[in-house]
Amino acid sequence: MEQLTALIIQKVPALAVAPWAVTLLLIGIVAFIILQFAMVFAGFGTYLERKIAADIQGRIGPNRVGPIGLLQFLADGIKLILKEDIIPTAADNHLFRMAPYLIFTGSFAAFVVVPFGFSLIAADLNIGIYYVMAVTSLVSIGVLLAGWASNNKWSMLGGMRAAAQIVSYEIPVGMALIPAVLIAGSLSTQDIIRSQGGLLGIFGWNLFHNPFSFFSFFLYMVAALAETNRTPFDIPEAESELVSGYNTEYSGIRFGFFFMAEYADVFVVSALATACFLGGWQIPFFNAASLPPVWANLLSLGVFMAKALALVCVIIWIRWTLPRLRVDQLMRMSWKYMVPLTFFNFLGVSLWVLVFKGKGIPQMIASIFG
Amino acid sequence: MSLKSYINDIWEAVTTTAKGMRITARYGIDVKEEVTIQYPEQRGPVFERFRGFLANDVKTCISCNMCVKICPVDCISLEAVRGADKKMVLVSYDVNIGRCMYCGLCVEVCPPKSLTHTGGFEKSMVARDEMVLHFIHEDAEVIRQRVARQVAEAAAKAAEEAKLAESQPKPAAPAAEPEKK
Amino acid sequence: MSATIDQTALPTQEMTLNMGPQHPSTHGVLRVILRTDGEVVVNARPDVGYLHRGLQKIAERNPYGSFMPFTDRLDYLASMNCNAAYAWAVEKLAGIEVPERAEFIRVIVCELNRISSHLISFGSFTADMGAFTPFLYAIRERERVNDLFEEICGNRLTYNYCRIGGVSADLTDGWLGKVKEFLDYFEPKIDEYNNLITYNKIFVGRLANVAVVSPEDCVAYGLTGPNLRGSGVAFDLRKDEPYSVYPKFDFNVCVGRGEKGQLGDCFDRYIVRIDEMRESVKILRQAIAMIPDGPVIAKVPRVFKPAAGECYFRAENPRGETGFYLISDGSANPYRCQIRTPSYVTMNIFEKVTEGLMIADIVAVIGSFDIILPEIDR
Numbered sequence: 001m002e003q004l005t006a007l008i009i010q011k012v013p014a015l016a017v018a019p020w021a022v023t024l025l026l027i028g029i030v031a032f033i034i035l036q037f038a039m040v041f042a043g044f045g046t047y048l049e050r051k052i053a054a055d056i057q058g059r060i061g062p063n064r065v066g067p068i069g070l071l072q073f074l075a076d077g078i079k080l081i082l083k084e085d086i087i088p089t090a091a092d093n094h095l096f097r098m099a100p101y102l103i104f105t106g107s108f109a110a111f112v113v114v115p116f117g118f119s120l121i122a123a124d125l126n127i128g129i130y131y132v133m134a135v136t137s138l139v140s141i142g143v144l145l146a147g148w149a150s151n152n153k154w155s156m157l158g159g160m161r162a163a164a165q166i167v168s169y170e171i172p173v174g175m176a177l178i179p180a181v182l183i184a185g186s187l188s189t190q191d192i193i194r195s196q197g198g199l200l201g202i203f204g205w206n207l208f209h210n211p212f213s214f215f216s217f218f219l220y221m222v223a224a225l226a227e228t229n230r231t232p233f234d235i236p237e238a239e240s241e242l243v244s245g246y247n248t249e250y251s252g253i254r255f256g257f258f259f260m261a262e263y264a265d266v267f268v269v270s271a272l273a274t275a276c277f278l279g280g281w282q283i284p285f286f287n288a289a290s291l292p293p294v295w296a297n298l299l300s301l302g303v304f305m306a307k308a309l310a311l312v313c314v315i316i317w318i319r320w321t322l323p324r325l326r327v328d329q330l331m332r333m334s335w336k337y338m339v340p341l342t343f344f345n346f347l348g349v350s351l352w353v354l355v356f357k358g359k360g361i362p363q364m365i366a367s368i369f370g
Numbered sequence: 371m372s373l374k375s376y377i378n379d380i381w382e383a384v385t386t387t388a389k390g391m392r393i394t395a396r397y398g399i400d401v402k403e404e405v406t407i408q409y410p411e412q413r414g415p416v417f418e419r420f421r422g423f424l425a426n427d428v429k430t431c432i433s434c435n436m437c438v439k440i441c442p443v444d445c446i447s448l449e450a451v452r453g454a455d456k457k458m459v460l461v462s463y464d465v466n467i468g469r470c471m472y473c474g475l476c477v478e479v480c481p482p483k484s485l486t487h488t489g490g491f492e493k494s495m496v497a498r499d500e501m502v503l504h505f506i507h508e509d510a511e512v513i514r515q516r517v518a519r520q521v522a523e524a525a526a527k528a529a530e531e532a533k534l535a536e537s538q539p540k541p542a543a544p545a546a547e548p549e550k551k
Numbered sequence: 552m553s554a555t556i557d558q559t560a561l562p563t564q565e566m567t568l569n570m571g572p573q574h575p576s577t578h579g580v581l582r583v584i585l586r587t588d589g590e591v592v593v594n595a596r597p598d599v600g601y602l603h604r605g606l607q608k609i610a611e612r613n614p615y616g617s618f619m620p621f622t623d624r625l626d627y628l629a630s631m632n633c634n635a636a637y638a639w640a641v642e643k644l645a646g647i648e649v650p651e652r653a654e655f656i657r658v659i660v661c662e663l664n665r666i667s668s669h670l671i672s673f674g675s676f677t678a679d680m681g682a683f684t685p686f687l688y689a690i691r692e693r694e695r696v697n698d699l700f701e702e703i704c705g706n707r708l709t710y711n712y713c714r715i716g717g718v719s720a721d722l723t724d725g726w727l728g729k730v731k732e733f734l735d736y737f738e739p740k741i742d743e744y745n746n747l748i749t750y751n752k753i754f755v756g757r758l759a760n761v762a763v764v765s766p767e768d769c770v771a772y773g774l775t776g777p778n779l780r781g782s783g784v785a786f787d788l789r790k791d792e793p794y795s796v797y798p799k800f801d802f803n804v805c806v807g808r809g810e811k812g813q814l815g816d817c818f819d820r821y822i823v824r825i826d827e828m829r830e831s832v833k834i835l836r837q838a839i840a841m842i843p844d845g846p847v848i849a850k851v852p853r854v855f856k857p858a859a860g861e862c863y864f865r866a867e868n869p870r871g872e873t874g875f876y877l878i879s880d881g882s883a884n885p886y887r888c889q890i891r892t893p894s895y896v897t898m899n900i901f902e903k904v905t906e907g908l909m910i911a912d913i914v915a916v917i918g919s920f921d922i923i924l925p926e927i928d929r
Contacts, residue, residue, distance in 0.1 A: 055398040057687040059406045153568050157590065157910070231681055232753055240576040240679045241911045321394045321747075322387060323754045324681025326911045327590055337380065383752040393747045394684060405691050415698075419720065421705035442609075442617040473620035473711045478719065479853075487705065 030122050034111045038264045043073030045263035045312065052316045080259075083252035088151060091249065095149035099142050100250065100257035106138030107264040114271045115189045117281050117301035119293070128189040129181055132272060133174050136227070139261070140166035143236065143246050146258075150249035158245025161327055162229060162236030168334040169226040169233075175342035176220035179213040179349035180206050180276035183360070189272075193280030205279040209360035212348035217277040219342050221311075224273065226330070228265040230315060232322040235330055270311035271304075278307050416489040421472045423490045424465045426505045430484040433458035437476035437485055445469035446476060449510065451517050454524035459517050462510045467493070468501035565593055568910075572601045576679040576914045579924030583901075583917075587910060595905040595913055597898050602928035610888035615641050615855050616715055618888070623709035625873070625892065626926045628671050631657075631664035631700070632868040634713035639794060640864035640875035641715045645857035652845040653717035654796045659838050660700070660712060662831040663730065666737070667696040668869035669824045669831075676821060676918035677748050680757055685748045692740060695733050702726060715855060717848030727839050734832050741828055749825060758821060759812030762904040762916045766815065772900040775893050776871025777827060778920055781807040781820030788867035800837045802830045817919035824921070856883050870894055870921055892926040 008022055047062065047070065054061025062069030087096055113128040115121045125131050140163050147159015181187055183206055184195035196204050206213045226233035237245040247258045274280055281300035291299065325333065356364070397403050407414060416422075424446075433450035445466045453459040477485050495501060506513070566587050572580040580601035586594040606625065610618045622637040623630040635657045642649055674689030697707040703722055704712040712718055748754050764774070769782045779786055787804040789797040805826035807819025859881040865874035871893025880886040897920045905916055 052398065053683075055401075056394045057684050058397060058403040058691055059687070060404055060408070063408075153566060161590075234681070235911070238681070238911070240681060241914050243575060317391065317394065317398070320684050321390045322682060323677060323748065323751065323757065324911075325753055326757055326909060328909065329753075329756055379752075386751045387753075390747045390751055393743060405694070417702045417705065419703065419705040419723075420701065440614075440617055442613050442620055471620055471709065472706060473623075473709070474705060474719070475617060475620065475711075 034122055035108065038108050038111055038267070039260065041267050042260035042263040043077060045266060046076060046259070047073050048309075048312065049263075049316050049319075052313060053320045056317070056320045077256065080256035081253050085252040085254060086249075088249050090151040092149040092151065095145050096249075097254075099146035099149060100254045100261075102142030102145060103139050103261045104142075104257045106135055106142055107261040107268060109135040109138070110268040111264070113189050114268065115193055115275055115280055116304055117298075118296040120281075120297055120301055121190060124188055124190045127187050129177055129187045129192075129272075129276075132268065133170065133177075136265070136268070137166070137170060139265070146250070147236075147246040150246070152249050154242045154244075155246050155248045158236045158238070158242045158248070161238075161242075162246055164327075165229070165233065165236060165330060165334075166227055168331060169223050169338070172219065172223035172334060172338035172342045173227050175339070175346050176216050176223055177272070177276055178346050179209075179216045182346075182349050182353050183209055183213065189275045189280070193275050193282060196279045197282045202279065202284055203362035203366075204282065204360075205277060206360075207277045207279075208362055210349065210352045210356075212345045212352060213277065213360075216342070216345045216349070217273065219338065219345065220273055220277070221269075221314075223334075223338055223342070224269040225315065225318065226334070228262065228269055230262075230266065231319040232324050233330060234319075234324060235327050238324060240324075266312055266315055267308065270308045270315065273311055274304060274307040278311075280304060280307075419487075420489050420491075421474045421477075421487045423467055423488050423493070423503065424470065424476070425486055425488045426463050426465070427484040427486070428460055428463060428505050430482045431460055431463065432482050432484075433460050434481055436479045436481065440475045440479045442473065442475070443469050443471055445471075451514060452521070453517055454520040459513065460506055461513045461517075463505040465503045465505070466501060467503055468498065563588060570595075570913065576675075577917060578675065578922055581917070581922065581924055581927070583913065585910065585913065590909050590911075592905055592908050592910060592913060595902060595908075597901045599895070599898060599927045602924050604925075604929065606929045607888050607890060610885055610890075612884065614883045615857070615885060618885070619713065619715075620709065620711045623711055624925055625890065625929060626668075626868060626870060626894075626923050627708060628923060629664050629668040629869045630708065630710045631660045631712060632668075632866065633873060634710060635661050635795075636864065636866035636868065636873045637875055638713040638715055639866060640862065640877055641857070643864045644860065644862040644877050644879055645715075645855070647716050647849055647851060649717055649849055650846045651796070651843050652721075653847045653849070655838055655842040656718050656722060656847060657713060658796055658800075659727075659730065659835060659842070660703075660710075660718075662834050662838070663696050663699065665831045665869045666828050667693045669828050670696075672824055672869070672918075672921040673744065673821075676915075676921070677754070679914045679918045680754060682748055682751075682754070685744060688740070688744070688747075692737060695736075699726070699729060699733065702729075714848055714851075716851040717846070719848075721847045727842070730835065731839060734835055738829070738832055741825060745825065749822065755811050755818060757911075757915055758818035758919070759816055761812075761817045761912050762908060762919065763813045764815045764900065764904055768900065768903070769815070772903075773896045774871070774900060775896070776867065776869070777805075777823045778820055778871060778893075778897055780805060781823045781919075782815035783807050783809070783819075788865060788872060792865070794864075794866060796838075799841065800834045802834050805830060817915050820919040820921075854883060856881060865891070868893065870923060870926065871897070890929055892929060894920075894922040894924075894926040895929070897922055898927060 008026075009019055050072070051061040051069070053059075062072035065071045065075045087093060110132045112122045113125050113131055115124075143162040143166070144159045147155045147157070147162065150156070180192050184192040186192065186195075192206075196206055202208070207217050208214065229236050235245075236242075237247070239245075242248075247255055250258060281304040283299050283303050359367075433448060435448060438444075438446050438448050447462070447464045447466075449461040449463075450458040451461055472487075474487065477487055566589075568585040568587055569582065570585050571577040571582040577583065582598040582601065584596045584598055585592055604624070606621055609621055613621070619634060619637060622633040625633040638657075641647075670689040670693045674686035677683075677689075678686035700710055700712075701707050703726060704710045704719065764778070764782050766782045766784050769779045769784060774782075775786075783806050785804045785806045788794070789802075790804055805823050807814055807823055809815070809819060810822060811818045857879045859879055861876070861878040863874055863876045865872045872891065873893060874891035876887070876889040876891070877885050878887040901916070901920070905913055908916070
């Protein structure tokens with residue numbers, strides 16, 4: 001950002017009087033673009049979800065609005081905006097209004113460090129992974145608030161479940177991401193992706209680095225599903241038990257916020273998995289740095305989006321296959337299975353990095369053959 | 371919990387999930403599995419015995435009241451008067467399709483088979499009154515008066531004929547049948 | 552699997568929750584008043600009666616034949632069975648001999664309806680457990696059964712097909728072939744369901760050892776049908792008190808085996824229904840092969856007045872024993888018609904088995920008992 005500011009000031013010297021204004025403007029533009037992306041993705045995500053669900057269930061899915069129903073999400077969005085925003089009289093007015101924003105902020109702030117391309121990242125924070133973990137925790141506060149403020153017992157149960165679930169699954173999520181951090185030696189998402197490059201193609205990915213990181217990927221996906229409240233871990237919403245959980249009393253655009261946050265979360269999870277295990281934007285067998293910057297960015301963006309969307313599809317596919325866990329089983333799964341396994345993996349990767357000096361299996365095989 | 375059962379638990383969870391996901395994936399990829407029909411454009415078959423809205427052919431109806439008697443929900447209302455030729459003349463025949471449960475008992479019981487089920491099942495209305503299907507469009511009062519007139523005429527004629535034939539006056543027939551429900 | 556909470560550590564307060572009458576997984580307008588300690592249910596009291604329509608009184612106000620469409624509304628997922636049960640009851644009362652072809656047709660439609668009813672039970676149960684896809688697969692198969700029914704009787708849900716003394720119309724040409732086609736299509740689907748969801752680890756985990764009903768309790772509380780057989784009691788009216796042409800068929804009575812947990816848990820009740828679908832397929836194949844020609848309805852006077860007397864007839868419906876107790880005073884209307892419905896009886900044990908479960912388990916219990924509200928409240 002500073003470099004870009006410096007560049008613009010260099011080009012247009014008149015702006016030198018207020019460099020902070022340029023920076024602010026740039027931040028605004030970037031934030032706007034990312035917000036737009038998140039919004040559109042949330043819409044597209046709902047479309048994708050409905051279409052895949054329909055395919056799996058032998059139905060057709062949305063096909064009336066726009067070509068093959070592509071504009072369905074616009075219609076849904078307009079409907080949500082036009083709906084009356086009902087606030088129950090018995091609800092805690094301020095908290096009730098605040099909760100959707102907290103959840104919205106929590107999941108959208110994570111987009112800051114999503115590495116969309118070679119140099120397409122809002123801010124390459126040196127604590128990237130850590131930052132994501134931190135801001136997505138905001139969601140649990142939002143959910144708890146939403147559940148509490150609705151003054152509805154079902155909502156409160158949902159909020160409580162959500163808080164317990166998100167807090168317990170933070171640990172396996174973090175632990176499952178650590179192998180990637182260890183291998184790259186950095187918390188920055190861009191550094192992690194750069195460490196997976198090289199001419200090995202897909203075998204340069206952390207996924208194939210060593211057996212522990214391989215399992216880490218799956219553990220991460222499972223834990224992340226739980227953190228985003230998706231089936232089979234959607235007990236906070238659990239439409240067949242808690243009616244709709246914490247968002248029972250919400251309507252109109254406030255409900256829309258919950259909805260968008262859910263899909264934003266799904267994307268962030270897939271993007272992080274892509275960045276940490278699937279090579280991020282690395283174009284197989286190509287060094288992105290050697291291409292002209294425009295092409296490098298476009299290509300890497302395409303590669304990244306393809307991988308992330310594929311993971312989103314998998315998450316949706318899982319949702320439409322599996323039943324839901326019970327709340328005690330969910331907790332047991334976290335503390336008895338996920339936590340020990342991720343710790344075991346963490347240990348394994350640490351030892352691997354220590355013993356083999358950070359070399360992965362494909363790298364070793366490659367070095368045998370020269 | 372032994373380590374073996376611990377690992378077995380994980381293994382079972384993974385394999386059963388994979389099994390299920392394979393099935394859903396197969397359905398997801400196979401487009402031929404779609405069973406939905408796009409309703410207003412595509413339509414499913416309407417079977418011959420389909421019990422849709424009731425329709426009464428008032429020309430063949432003999433106003434025998436069987437359908438009214440058998441109907442468990444009293445959705446049919448029938449009014450008839452005795453006509454000049456001693457047959458019943460329908461004054462009104464209404465079916466309240468809001469009440470009708472399409473059980474088909476009335477159709478089965480109908481002696482001249484004038485009451486039938488149509489294949490129709492689509493109807494939307496904005497007022498509750500529209501749910502009553504009228505099979506006689508003429509005003510009931512008009513029919514009643516007309517029939518009464520006919521009966522009176524026939525009676526007068528009969529009286530005249532009788533007078534002519536036997537040249538002996540007879541008391542005139544009653545003007546009209548008392549109204550029936 | 553009841554979790555315990557240490558009451559001494561923190562002062563906790565019980566919460567009263569209203570589950571229903573509008574709740575997505577109470578299968579209708581059942582209201583369950585839950586007293587919970589957090590997620591753990593201390594007491595769950597079912598409150599029935601939101602769908603009471605006074606069917607028994609309606610029966611007294613209608614001639615015997617005109618009550619037939621109301622039996623459709625008794626258990627709307629198995630209307631054919633209710634139709635047939637009522638018809639058998641009236642025939643028993645009046646001593647009417649039913650043509651054999653009519654009996655065969657009744658058995659065929661009853662077994663088909665048993666399949667479709669168990670399909671809905673399976674589907675809605677899995678939907679309650681959070682897996683929505685099997686529900687739509689079940690609905691898809693049921694549509695085919697509905698198509699078959701529509702062809703012979705004209706309706707898709709409230710069939711009103713049986714008549715006193717037989718059935719309303721003979722089968723259409725080629726209908727039996729279509730049934731066979733459906734059976735060939737349907738049988739492999741059962742294995743698919745088993746692979747998709749039945750033996751799924753999460754699903755088994757949700758059902759095994761939940762709401763165990765001992766065989767003694769089952770008998771004491773009067774549970775019937777798959778709920779009774781799920782506890783390992785091999786009692787099936789089709790075998791133990793044979794009616795109609797059931798003795799001619801060779802089929803097994805499915806019982807719970809305690810496969811994944813204790814005998815009589817939710818999983819056993821669930822798996823009994825899956826197995827019963829296979830048995831129904833077996834019966835159907837035999838019935839199609841054996842069906843004789845002949846009339847489909849006996850000569851019954853139009854104004855039907857059975858001699859004064861009383862009778863009780865019970866039939867094995869998808870949800871258990873449906874009984875009709877009819878008293879005739881020699882007039883055209885029954886003097887009294889008492890209906891024994893399995894779901895209503897099942898609700899008696901609800902409070903006992905749900906003690907100490909979690910809220911999510913309540914949903915599983917309701918689903919595994921496969922209750923249907925019009926039957927509870929009639």
